[in-house]
Amino acid sequence: MKNSYIFLILLFCSCTNNKKFDGYVYDYATEKPIQNVFVDVNGNTRKTDSTGYFCVKLKPNLPSIIYFKKEGYFSKKIYRKPDSLGRYSKGKTHWNRIYLYNKESEF
Template structure:
């Protein structure tokens, strides 16, 4: 019985470790309006924002999460998240993050 319980716990841990996703919304800094079709890349996993500026992207557990956002007319932006000591990301660290992009002609662009 104890072996079955250990196996179930192990399977639950493995499932929770492999389902990490980074999600959020991308907005224009000046207008605070969502930006559609922003290209988002993290270690070869790619996606784009939808009409509300929302995106969701699968990320690897146990690895630094490096995400690059690109949109023509805007300065590209890099976002990094580090896993905790167990190699996992907290839900607040990866869920529904608000990211602001600056237009290339903005005073704040790089």
């Protein structure tokens, strides 16, 4: 009986596990990291650090819209959709390089 409870607790914890979406934000023209970019995921906002790094949690069974905003740069929007099991592919959510275009660039 005790083993059944432990199994149920472990099963519940594994089902409610959030996945992370992390990476770095760079300026497209200079390829330098951009600090203090707002990263918004379904209303949960974070900022990039001095190296341009960000890390946000994604809910495993819900599609997410991720906005990148910084004054002087064009905003960027990324859509993340989980697979049929509610998971995100590691290749798609791990160590992303996000590039923002400066509004003053000639691009």
